[in-house]
Amino acid sequence: MAEGRYDSGDGSVAGRQHISARFSAELEAIKNALLEMGGKTESQINLATRALLNGAGDVAQEVVAMDKDINRMEVDIDEQCARIIARRQPAAFDLRLIISIAKVTTDLERIGDEATRVARMALKSSIREPVRGAESQTMAIAEHGSAMLRRALDAFARLDVDAAVRVLLSAQSAQTDYEEGMVLLQAAISNDPTSLKSCMDQIWALRSLDRVGDHACNVAEQVVYLVTAVDIRHVDEPTLVKLLDSGADT
Template identity: 35%
Template sequence: MNEELNIGPHISRQFDAELDEIRSRVLKMGSLVETQLIKTLDALREDDGSGIKGVSKLDRKVNKLEVQIDEECTQILAMRQPAAGDLRMIIATSKSVRDLERAGDEAERVANMVKQALTNEMQRKLYKGLLGLGELVAQLLKSTLDAYARMDIPGALQNMRLDQDIDEEYSRLVIRQVELMKKNPDNVADSLDVLWAARSMERIGDHCINICENIIYLVSGDDVRHAKFKDIEEQYAGGGY
């Protein structure tokens, strides 16, 4: 991150090491959530639920990392009294790990639903409709972690654009399921399950966008939460952050 912000190391190398440690833990946590989602999508794509078994175990690791990273952030606040970019890094990271943990919970929820659906032919077919949305969300999660690793505002903005595609795909999926429910009222319960799973995936996308907002805050000091995407895009159109 230091290179991206064009700032040299701290006089205290130990402080640099502590911050690096936190950053690498966040990326590790993110990669576990990513694996949760990918395992679920693979299972759905290949009609094979064997890989899903490990998802809950991964979620427990994600939860542990959240607690560990939060503790390390608290220690840095108490011991180092960080300011400016360092302070923003700790605040943004502490918020981002909460989003990652929630994304992990959503991924676990989808995994459990998919695991159940794979045992039933009808449900399996319906759940296949989630693949397009799931792949977009997995792509967003991956590029969000990339943007965090590089402290990259253009990357964060690109992710916000991708989230709009996800929202559109989610809306299309809802319409499709409603049509299916109208055509075949016997499958209402199954379609509702699919909608719940789709909702969880869409929520993972929202958590990614929260992390992207944290990245923008970390790099620029600007709080862009609740701002319209168009305004955020215009604000950073010329760089200069």
């Protein structure tokens, strides 16, 4: 597999250390910062979901507060990327690393935004009443998105192309939950027009949680690009499967 080239015996980002140890350290640091940001968004999503389903206002507040940190981290990491490009003129893997990190921060920040949106819905609905109707679907979508994100970040940390492709292939599996949830909520509105406001909030939340998976896919695509230098955005599923199968000799 391609990542064999980047097997690091010494714990560096990619294989052997640079002559400039400081450069290696800088890359290591920026990668760790990204993973930390990813971890934070992941827990943000989980907390937001809990807040939504349990109507926990304090947890929702916490999620909203976390977004500030996430935003600051995005700006920091992007700044570091610019600094490394200006000062180090990275090439090859190093260059792809910086490009993909800069892109991944955007997706992570968006995930943070979606989590915040969910948390705001939770705040509103917690004032009125707890959500009803599509709890299990909401739960499933949230768990699915969160798991995709976690696996995509793992793949990034380990430069694991196979894992990244599997994240991409799993993107559709929450589709039925999403559609079911929508049907349920639409039915709830028809049954009880007074629940329109609450159900609309839920639909928005559902949609936000569904988007998390899309962003996780983007992260996974960057992992494939980072390791293999192949851009697999806008590639159809059979090609992805082929990539996975032919992985051994890439």
